[in-house]
Every structure is written in structure tokens, then in C-alpha cells.
Amino acid sequence: MDQLTWTGTAGTVLLPLLQVALLALALALAARLVFVLAGLDAPRLPGPDGTAAAARSPGELASLAVRYSFFAALGAIICMLAAGAVMPSPVEAGILGAMAVRFWPAWAALAATFVLSIRYRRKLGLYGKLFDSTVGMIGFAIVMFWVFTAIFADVIATHDAFAQMSGLKNKPPGSAAPDTAYGWYLLGGDHLARDVFSRMVMGAREVLKIAPAATLFAFMVGITLGLPAGYFGGRLDTVISFLANLVLAFPVILLFYLLVTPEIRNTGIPIVLAAFLFIFPIIFLIVLFNSRYHTNPPKRNLYVGLVLLIGLWAYSGLAFNRDPLGIWSMQPNMLNVFVSVVFVNSPGVFRIVRGLVMDIKARDYVAAGQTRGEGPWYIMLWEILPNARGPLIVDFCLRIGYTTILLGTLGFFGLGVSPDSPDWGSTIDDGRKLLNLFPHPAVTPALALMSLVLGLNLLADGLREESLRD
Amino acid sequence: MGLFVLRRLGVMLLTAIALTFVVFYLTNLPPNLEKLARTEGSVRMTDEAVQDWIVKNGHSGSIFLRYGQWLGVVPGWTYTDEKGQSRGRCFQIGQDPALAPRYCGLLQGNWGYSTFFKAPVAGSLGAKLAATGWLMLAVMLVMVPTSLLLGVLSGMREGSVTDRTLSTFSIATTATPEYVSGVILVALFATASTGISPLLASYGLIEPNKTLFLASATSAMDKITFWNFTLPVMTIALYGIGYIARMTRASMTEVMTQQYIRTARLKGVPFRSVVMKHALRNALIAPFTVIMLQFPWLLNGVVIVESLFNYKGFGWTLVQAASNNDIPLLLACSVVAVIVVLMTQLISDIGYVFLNPRIRLA
Numbered sequence: 146m147d148q149l150t151w152t153g154t155a156g157t158v159l160l161p162l163l164q165v166a167l168l169a170l171a172l173a174l175a176a177r178l179v180f181v182l183a184g185l186d187a188p189r190l191p192g193p194d195g196t197a198a199a200a201r202s203p204g205e206l207a208s209l210a211v212r213y214s215f216f217a218a219l220g221a222i223i224c225m226l227a228a229g230a231v232m233p234s235p236v237e238a239g240i241l242g243a244m245a246v247r248f249w250p251a252w253a254a255l256a257a258t259f260v261l262s263i264r265y266r267r268k269l270g271l272y273g274k275l276f277d278s279t280v281g282m283i284g285f286a287i288v289m290f291w292v293f294t295a296i297f298a299d300v301i302a303t304h305d306a307f308a309q310m311s312g313l314k315n316k317p318p319g320s321a322a323p324d325t326a327y328g329w330y331l332l333g334g335d336h337l338a339r340d341v342f343s344r345m346v347m348g349a350r351e352v353l354k355i356a357p358a359a360t361l362f363a364f365m366v367g368i369t370l371g372l373p374a375g376y377f378g379g380r381l382d383t384v385i386s387f388l389a390n391l392v393l394a395f396p397v398i399l400l401f402y403l404l405v406t407p408e409i410r411n412t413g414i415p416i417v418l419a420a421f422l423f424i425f426p427i428i429f430l431i432v433l434f435n436s437r438y439h440t441n442p443p444k445r446n447l448y449v450g451l452v453l454l455i456g457l458w459a460y461s462g463l464a465f466n467r468d469p470l471g472i473w474s475m476q477p478n479m480l481n482v483f484v485s486v487v488f489v490n491s492p493g494v495f496r497i498v499r500g501l502v503m504d505i506k507a508r509d510y511v512a513a514g515q516t517r518g519e520g521p522w523y524i525m526l527w528e529i530l531p532n533a534r535g536p537l538i539v540d541f542c543l544r545i546g547y548t549t550i551l552l553g554t555l556g557f558f559g560l561g562v563s564p565d566s567p568d569w570g571s572t573i574d575d576g577r578k579l580l581n582l583f584p585h586p587a588v589t590p591a592l593a594l595m596s597l598v599l600g601l602n603l604l605a606d607g608l609r610e611e612s613l614r615d
Numbered sequence: 616m617g618l619f620v621l622r623r624l625g626v627m628l629l630t631a632i633a634l635t636f637v638v639f640y641l642t643n644l645p646p647n648l649e650k651l652a653r654t655e656g657s658v659r660m661t662d663e664a665v666q667d668w669i670v671k672n673g674h675s676g677s678i679f680l681r682y683g684q685w686l687g688v689v690p691g692w693t694y695t696d697e698k699g700q701s702r703g704r705c706f707q708i709g710q711d712p713a714l715a716p717r718y719c720g721l722l723q724g725n726w727g728y729s730t731f732f733k734a735p736v737a738g739s740l741g742a743k744l745a746a747t748g749w750l751m752l753a754v755m756l757v758m759v760p761t762s763l764l765l766g767v768l769s770g771m772r773e774g775s776v777t778d779r780t781l782s783t784f785s786i787a788t789t790a791t792p793e794y795v796s797g798v799i800l801v802a803l804f805a806t807a808s809t810g811i812s813p814l815l816a817s818y819g820l821i822e823p824n825k826t827l828f829l830a831s832a833t834s835a836m837d838k839i840t841f842w843n844f845t846l847p848v849m850t851i852a853l854y855g856i857g858y859i860a861r862m863t864r865a866s867m868t869e870v871m872t873q874q875y876i877r878t879a880r881l882k883g884v885p886f887r888s889v890v891m892k893h894a895l896r897n898a899l900i901a902p903f904t905v906i907m908l909q910f911p912w913l914l915n916g917v918v919i920v921e922s923l924f925n926y927k928g929f930g931w932t933l934v935q936a937a938s939n940n941d942i943p944l945l946l947a948c949s950v951v952a953v954i955v956v957l958m959t960q961l962i963s964d965i966g967y968v969f970l971n972p973r974i975r976l977a
Contacts, residue, residue: 584802
């Protein structure tokens with residue numbers, strides 16, 4: 146059992162190639178910046194005799210060089226991963242190749258998603274249009290990669306994320322772990338001799354369990370309050386806006402330090418907050434169905450009854466931990482984190498929804514609805530809200546990223562999560578104490594978190610571009 | 616204009632009072648007071664002794680009255696025990712209560728006594744704020760010019776390769792929170808084992824086992840050097856650069872499609888002077904607001920970076936105050952934070968009106 150190298154056998158050829166490509170990329174980028182600043186990048190205009198000048202300007206040449214060297218570097222990296230994937234054992238595959246192999250469920254699911262989506266993209270509305278934009282596609286791929294990693298985390302992880310192996314404390318990436326089934330610590334060991342790679346993979350699950358759900362709740366709260374505030378205006382708007390600005394003026398970290406402490410759990414404040422925040426999805430759905438079907442009582446009663454039944458059942462379990470059947474429940478510290486993140490995010494959503502409603506309510510179709518005699522809630526939820534969906538979906542993506550960052554911040558300050566939790570924020574916090582000597586335990590989750598948020602931002606960018614095109 | 620500023624100031628005052636009250640309430644919750652009693656008195660106190668300590672030290676009674684005392688609009692508490700010894704908010708034990716002032720709160724300049732620093736809050740917080748001020752100044756000096764340059768360059772020709780590259784860079788930096796970029800920067804530049812420091816050392820450009828930058832900014836408290844201050848400053852600045860650059864780009868692309876830019880181009884004015892003379896002035900109005908509103912964000916970054924790089928400024932103090940249950944210090948920190956946030960909001964509003972003549976406030 147030897148120490149693994151980063152690139153395995155294929156690296157002997159591909160590494161020098163990669164170095165050359167990266168060097169060329171750096172030079173080309175620098176040259177390009179100089180040419181742009183010197184104003185030498187404009188395309189040449191046709192000459193006075195009408196013939197177009199064949200020669201390219203220096204700026205264009207530099208940008209061509211940037212493009213080719215970028216693709217060369219990318220190609221070298223992909224070859225390395227692919228070569229690793231076909232090699233029989235981690236020794237020949239190298240660390241990168243072995244990791245690429247371990248992620249096979251995520252790759253397979255990703256490939257299936259892309260093939261199906263691109264095949265049927267014309268029938269899939271805004272989601273299908275996403276595949277017309279390169280940026281959006283890259284972002285979507287990164288996000289889905291982490292989603293599938295979270296789903297298949299048990300298969301991908303090489304070790305138990307909590308198991309400690311003697312002798313592997315702070316070992317560098319690729320160290321052999323002789324007593325284990327897999328045999329290697331692909332990304333090394335942390336300060337408690339646990340496998341960094343497995344913790345990073347399991348951490349994806351921790352992060353993706355909370356962030357989207359918390360964002361969804363924040364949207365429910367923000368929409369339910371923002372619609373009437375923007376539509377009716379007046380005193381209601383003044384009061385809610387003042388409260389929203391109050392929360393927004395709070396420095397986030399101070400609020401976390403005040404809200405997410407063990408002591409505060411004893412006072413019951415998280416439960417009060419949860420009781421307040423978790424009621425909004427139920428209100429939202431009841432009003433949604435009631436405003437649409439109140440002319441058709443049997444249907445209305447069915448939908449509203451279902452929402453009430455399921456909603457209050459979940460509500461009793463999530464907010465008060467008193468689910469009679471014991472299916473819905475949340476650990477107290479998880480509830481504390483969740484509630485604080487929803488609380489911090491809701492005012493931002495409120496402001497966006499309120500602004501959109503104020504803009505849209507002046508449109509003709511809203512006036513037409515009012516003239517028809519539709520109720521205000523019908524107009525808000527079934528006329529205005531669907532027309533505000535573009536910016537809201539974009540903001541939803543951005544806000545999941547922001548929530549991920551917030552959760553990381555909580556973990557970084559050791560607030561709310563259990564000390565050995567593999568979530569990325571607390572792993573970074575654990576690793577930073579020995580950052581000078583052993584950077585790998587902290588850098589791994591840092592890169593993971595960064596790539597997930599980057600993916601979400603790119604996805605939002607692609608969606609914005611495509612929804613503007615409508 | 617005057618009325619607008621007055622009304623804004625009124626709302627600000629109301630917000631400040633509401634926010635400080637919330638902080639006061641949350642820090643003075645019974646479990647926090649019990650913890651304080653045990654740390655100040657003794658760990659082995661019985662529950663009755665804890666309650667007794669809380670009553671004797673003026674932490675009992677209505678939360679509103681206690682908030683009023685802290686603010687300085689309600690007379691400070693006094694307590695005379697069975698031995699006839701008096702203690703109170705406004706005087707030390709053993710002093711004559713009759714000579715002490717009746718009110719002693721924030722409005723009288725009494726910020727309380729920090730149990731963490733073992734010193735009055737006002738003095739110790741002042742020194743920390745000065746340290747953070749230097750950090751903020753350096754961040755602003757790096758962040759503002761860089762982000763404006765990037766934004767203008769990419770907004771100048773929308774859709775060009777430069778635009779795409781710089782936009783991707785901006786998105787990447789906004790996706791990197793401070794605790795991630797800090798860790799990555801340290802791993803790249805400030806460790807002797809990985810990153811570029813061993814490379815530079817092997818070329819003989821820096822001394823062996825030295826690093827390009829220092830991963831701790833504690834020495835910057837005494838003397839700021841390029842070596843110890845670069846990484847903290849870059850860590851905070853990077854996150855803001857992307858955001859401001861994107862805003863500048865949006866504003867610049869909008870301006871570049873205006874009629875007067877086309878007119879100037881058709882008149883034959885060179886592209887560069889169109890950008891410098893016609894476009895820039897109008898494109899920089901919107902980023903001004905964004906830059907001002909970045910201050911509250913910087914506050915966040917400062918807390919993370921100061922704990923990451925061990926720079927003992929305002930953010931570090933906030934963390935220590937919160938984790939050591941130092942109630943007066945935490946309250947003072949929140950007052951400072953709230954004032955910073957509200958002032959920047961006000962300045963950005965007023966500044967926007969001054970810069971943009973199209974907006975008029977009755």
C-alpha cells in the first residue's frame with residue numbers, strides 16, 4: 146500500500162502538458178489585459194478601398210490564445226480524470242482518477258438528467274430553455290452534481306465520516322489506510338484522523354438538507370407578507386416594511402450569536418419563532434386554493450381540507466415536536482438553526498415581492514381582473530404572482546447560495562450544529578486551526594462550498610438571461 | 616429636502632431604539648443572567664443563591680425599566696442589603712449613594728463595565744474600533760478602485776470576451792464567502808508546505824521556510840506591513856469586489872445604450888473619450904449607493920476575517936463578547952453596528968439625491 150500520487154500513471158504525460166497550457170493561459174490573459182487597457186482590441190474596420198483587413202488586431206489574437214490555452218488545460222484535466230476512471234486500481238488512477246471513479250453514481254445520474262432534458266427541452270418551459278444558455282447549463286451541472294452527491298453520499302463515501310483510524314491524523318492526501326476496506330484516505334485525514342473525502346461527501350448532504358428547505362420557507366413568508374403589502378399599500382405596508390427593515394438592519398452574525406445559542410433553547414424563543422414562521426406556508430396554500438375555488442365549494446373544501454390536515458400535522462411535528470404519529474420532527478438545535486436562517490432571509494424576499502407587486506399592479510390585466518370583480522387575493526395570487534415568477538426564480542437560486550453561505554457561517558463560528566457534524570462550515574472551522582501546517586482538511590470543504598454557491602450563481606445568471614428573453 | 620432628512624432621522628432613531636431593545640432583551644434572558652451569575656459569583660452557587668445574586672445586582676424587575684436604566688432615561692438601581700451596605704448602578708460599593716448621579720446610562724456616556732476585558736467598555740471598545748478602522752480603510756482602498764475598474768471595463772463593450780471573462784470572475788468572487796477565500800488564500804500564499812511559497816523559496820526569491828504573506832494579522836495591531844496585512848484585506852475585499860463590479864457593469868451597460876453616447880460616437884469622438892467624458896460620470900451614480908450599502912456587509916466580513924486571522928478589532932471583540940456572555944460589551948458592539956448600518960443607509964440616500972439631479976424630494 147503506497148502513497149497515492151495526484152494523477153497516477155497518466156500524469157507522467159499529462160502533467161507537463163497541463164503546466165504548459167496553464168502557463169500559456171496566464172501569459173495570454175496578461176497580454177489580453179494589456180491590449181484592452183491600451184485600446185488595441187477593437188476589430189479592424191474595412192479599409193478605404195472596401196477590402197476588409199485580413200490581419201486581426203493584437204487584442205483579438207490574445208483572446209484567441211486565451212481560448213485555445215484554456216481548452217488545452219481543460220482537455221488535459223478531463224483526460225486525467227478519464228484516464229483515472231479506466232485504470233484498474235487507485236494506484237494507477239491517482240487521487241483525481243480515484244475520486245472520479247468514486248463519484249460514478251453522480252456522473253451517471255447527471256448524464257441521464259442531461260440527456261433527457263436536452264432531448265425534451267422544447268416541452269419543458271423555462272427549465273428546458275435553460276439548456277440554451279451555456280452559463281446556465283454549467284451552473285445547473287454543478288448544482289445537480291452536488292445534489293446527486295448528497296443523494297448517493299452513502300455509495301460515494303469511502304469511509305464512515307465519523308470513524309477515526311489510528312495513525313492517520315493529519316496525513317496528506319493519498320495516504321494508505323491499511324486497516325480499512327477501501328485502503329486509502331483519498332484526501333487525507335483530519336485532526337481527528339477521519340477521512341476528509343468522506344466527510345466532504347457527507348457534508349453535502351447536511352448542507353443540501355437545510356439550505357433549499359429554509360429558502361423555500363423564507364419565500365413562503367416573504368410572499369405571503371409581500372403580496373398584500375405591495376398590493377394594498379397604506380398603513381399595513383408601512384408597518385410590515387418597518388419590521389422588515391428592522392431585521393435587515395441587524396448585522397447577521399450578531400443576530401446568529403443572539404439567536405443560536407444553547408441557552409436560548411431553554412427559553413423557548415426558537416419554538417415561538419418557528420410557530421410564527423411555519424404557519425405562513427399553510428396560510429399561503431389555504432388562501433391560494435380558497436381564492437381560486439371559492440365558487441366551487443366541494444373542490445375548495447377538498448383542497449383546503451387536505452392542506453389543513455397535512456399542514457397542521459407537519460406543523461405540530463416541526464414547530465412543537467408533538468406529532469402524534471412521530472413522523473415529522475426536528476432536533477432542537479436543527480430547529481434553532483433552521484428558524485434563524487429563515488428569519489434572516491424572509492425580509493429580503495419580502496422586499497423583492499413587494500417591489501414586484503407594486504410594479505405589476507399597474508398593468509392592464511390587473512385592472513381587467515378588478516373590473517371583472519375578482520377578489521384581491523385572487524388577483525394577487527393568480528394574476529400577479531405568476532407574472533412575477535421570473536425574477537423570483539432567479540432570486541430563489543441566488544438565495545439558496547446565500548443560505549448555504551449563512552449555514553457555513555454558523556458552522557464556522559460553531560453555532561447550533563453538533564461538534565462532529567461533517568457539514569462544510571464546521572469542517573472549515575475545525576481545519577483552520579492547523580491551516581498553516583495541514584491545509585487539506587480545511588481547503589477541501591472550502592472548495593466544495595465555493596463550487597456549490599458558484600453553480601447556483603451561474604444557474605441564476607442563466608435563468609435570468611433566458612427569462613428576460615421571453 | 617430638510618423634511619426628508621428629518622423624517623429619515625426620526626425613523627432611524629426609532630429603528631435604533633427597537634434594535635437595541637431587541638439585543639437588550641435577548642442578552643438579558645434569564646438563562647444568560649444565570650450564566651453571568653455563575654461566572655461572576657461562583658460556579659457552585661445554588662439556584663437560590665443565583666436568584667439572590669441577580670436581585671442584588673439589579674438584573675431583576677421589568678425588562679423595560681432595566682433597558683431604560685441602560686439607556687439612561689430611568690434612574691439607576693440601588694440595593695441596600697441587610698447589613699446596610701448599598702450598591703447600585705451609578706456608584707461603586709462603599710461610595711455614598713447620595714453623592715452619585717441619579718441617571719447613568721448610554722446617554723450619560725456610561726457604557727458599562729466589561730466583564731471580559733475587566734475594564735470600562737467605552738475605552739476598550741474604542742481601541743478595537745480604531746484597529747478595525749484601519750482594516751476597513753485598507754479594504755476600501757483596494758476594493759473600490761478595483762471593482763469600479765472591472766465594472767467599467769466589462770460594461771464598456773457588453774458581450775465581448777473581456778466582459779464575459781470579467782463577469783465570470785465577478786460571479787466567482789461573490790460565490791466565495793470570506794471564510795472560504797481566507798482559507799484558500801492562506802493555503803496558497805501563507806503556508807510553508809503548500810501553495811506558491813515553497814516554489815518561490817526553491818527559486819531563491821524568498822528565504823526558505825518563510826512564506827510570501829503572514830497567515831496571522833496579530834502583528835498588524837502594532838505595525839501594519841504589506842506582509843501581515845495583505846491577506847486579511849484581500850479576503851474581505853474579494854467578496855465585495857464581485858458585487859460592486861456587477862452593479863457597476865449593469866449601470867455602465869445601461870449608460871452605453873443611451874442616445875447621447877451614440878450621438879457622441881457619431882460626431883466622431885474617439886471611443887476612449889466617450890467612455891471617460893460622457894459615460895463614466897453617469898455610470899458611477901448607482902455604484903455609489905451600492906458601495907455605501909456594502910458597509911454593513913463589511914461588518915460581517917470583518918467579524919469572520921478578524922477571527923480567522925486573529926486580528927483583535929471590533930469583530931474579534933464581538934465574538935469574544937458573545938461567547939463569554941459579556942452583556943455590556945455585546946450591547947455596546949450592537950449599538951456601534953446599528954449606528955454604522957443606519958448611518959450608511961442615510962448617507963447613501965442623501966448622496967444619491969445629490970448625485971442624481973433627476974430625483975427631487977419635496
